[in-house]
Amino acid sequence: MGRSEEKLAEFIVNTKSEDIPADAYRAAREAIFDCIGVMLAGADQPLGKMIQKFVSDQGGNGDCTIVGSSMRTSQYMAALGNGTLGHALDYDDMGGFGHPSVALLPPALAIAEELDLTVNDLLTAYVIGFEAAAHLSRGSSSPQGTTGFHSTAIFGTMGSAAVAARLLGLDKEQTLTALGMAGSMPSGILQNFGTYTKPLHAGMTSRNGIMAGYLARDGWKATDNFLESKVGWASAYLGAGNFDPEAMVKDLGNTWLCATSIVIKKYPCCGSNHSSLDSLLSILNSNELDFNDIDEVEIDNFSSISHVLLYPRPTYGFQGKFSIHYNVATALVDKKIDMASFNDENLDRSEYLEAIDKVDIKINSEWSSGRDGMMVSNPVKITLKDGTTLEEDTNRHVMHGTQADPLSEEEFKDKFYNCAILSLPKERVGNAIDSWWNADGSAKIRDLLGTVRIG
Template sequence: MRFRAGLATRGALFIAPARAYLRRMSQNPVTAYGRWIAETPDAWPEDAIEAARRAFIDIVSVSIPGAVEEVTRLAFGTVAPWGAGPSTAIGHGASLAPPWAALVNGAAAHALDFDDNFDPAKAHATAVLAPAILALAESEGASGRDCLDAYIAGLQILGRVGQGVNPVHRNRGWHATATIGAVGAAAACARLLKLDAERAANAISMATSMAGGFMSQFGTMTKPLHAGLAAKSGVMAASLARAGVDAGRDTLDGPTAMNRLMVGPDYEQLRDGLTHVEHGQTLRFETEAIGEPLLILSSGLKVKRFPNCGSAHRAMDGVLELRLANAFTPDEVEAVHIYAPVTHLNNLMHMNPQDGLQAKFSLEYGVAIALLTGAATLKDFTDEAVRQPEIRAFFPRIHRHPVDKAEGEFPTEVEIALKDGRVLKTAVAMPAGSLAAPFTMDQHWAKLEGCAAGLLAPDRLEKLRNALAEFAELPSVAPLTESIKGPFLTREA
């Protein structure tokens, strides 16, 4: 009896730590996310499928003019000699190996800063996910429905990882498109490759070793390259995981994990001291209800009305609203006051932009363009446009007022003082293109047509539109990728 009692006691000593270990592992985000990617059925609501399809429409639209930007052409010229492959490089006459196609197309997708935003991750999600998915889909012979499935699943993990490190990660200068984007792309690619739970977790973990990118690159060619590098990392991480390369499990949450290294040594203090939470950003990784709610529906994507940094869009929407509702000319404007969250204004660091890239991150330029033209199009963000004296002369009349509150706590307030003494005011909580004011289907097609103008011949544009309209039913992505394979026309054609 004593012997049996001893066994029982010693057994309990072994079982308790084993249970604790299993419980810890079940809550480990890398393990949990790998399992979710591998085991979640492809049974998404139809509105989620439609939202994903519209995300592909938007990213393909902006990638067409993005493909002819200098950064994309330089990226293609760099990687093309490294080897051909099965995956389309948008706007170019050659196909590449999947990682290089993902890099080039990611740069094209983000080159004009006309691509969507995703609040839970504080990242440009589709510019990373779609290039990675399409590059692998061509290589693997995947269908349009496979791509939409991978997108929804990858976006969910991208959002969950973002919620685990934001808002501090982004506010401290990390470009989440590059960092969190790499992890989300790995999850999407793991889903497309149908990896098992172990290999999917390895892909997610491995991607943290490829994650990097600073906001100090904003206004340079390297900023759009961040999206391409993240897309490339997703393809590589999932492919290496499929081949059997393993990775650690403490790379998202742990003493030397993303949360403590890419938030800071005060991570736990910040997490435990949160008093206001936006976009689910709790500084905790959700592992119990990973798929609930489905973020593509509950948070949605912010489709861009203007081809510049989204932090300027609430102010520009407000300016255009006041311009439309009141009869005044730019010459009658005495001053424009913009009251906005400090995090938005920090993203708009170029108060006196010198070229088109810097203008994309300038509140002053965005507001001036909206006031002077009543719109803001691709042609307004060229180097030549930025040098126009009448636009630059307006900068001193635009005044920024940082507000130390989160974007959900404080809507952007626009105040226009006219020389006749009138003061016009409005406040914008959510920009056009968000869930609060979503694009109609007609607006999506209009954006495609505007982006393709002068680059795609009418018959090619029609084929592309048909492929995008029927994307969920395509047995392969070839009808889509064939329509955007280069070379394109020139803008003057």
């Protein structure tokens, strides 16, 4: 064990709830509310129904809830199911290390439901897990574009294990074991973006935390040298020279990334589309443009091979979530992007087929991997048929939904409603919204989950 591993475990075990600043708790509470909503939407999707069937067929005994269903199952299978549901639409939050809530919340829900824990217990574990994973990411160059590994799985599995360790009350040695075990568990390749397997990355990440936590509690053995070792988790998944173990832990407990990093999504698609969509929709709506007035749309500052936006010409709707061409073309036609934008039949619309030919992606960015190369924005220029040009540029770090420009309470609740109505009876949606949004810190997670369970 090196000092870096020891400091990480000590942070997970010893941080007190009162050490966590109010703005970190607020951001966590909002993210959890949002994630419950998108889980409810995910439960209604084809892949959501498939994972529910799998859980039903394969799941063990237990009383843990699968959100948006009547099922009860084991903690392990509940984390798998809820993690997958939460990522099913790519409508869940992002920031810090990928998609945080779908890695952290499902294991937290499962353990909190089993142990009859409170909202405060859940929030504290969420923030601690977020900080653990986000600081590990911050101390690396996060080269997922060159390694092919999905950062949500790589860092999220460590965060998921941290959540489990905290809620299970593991001591430092047990927590090191859980983290060392988690170091052997990450999985998820970028080439599966645009398929049902990408949401499964979140489910597996959540499930991994449950396994690591419970086995560590019961005396399992694993390495405690997963950061500093030349053959540990960091070296294996990040690559030599792409991380600094000391930097990964030096600001833990001093800099609270949860308070500044979480981005709540406005559009149910890959976040790499969002700054472009903000700019494009702003131009379209403020100028009352008709699709037929437009000759060309240029989106600037993309890399030659985006490691996440893989489909210039998607063949089905789910691939469209990972296509800047599809998102821009659909926004041109509909002047909006919502859950219905990614239905398969949209790809056959004549307007869409015409619009996608108007989209020109400019390749002049070095952004392919690593934090230093991360794109800040993708400037948008619309050229009308009369030669007029309209331009806008939205910085992705301050766009609406970031902590710099957060959603309003009304926007949070509207998004939750539109997601929840897909799974819950209409007359129950209001109660679910009120229960989760207004939950007191002493409220029991078991009771809250009853509001988003069928039957």
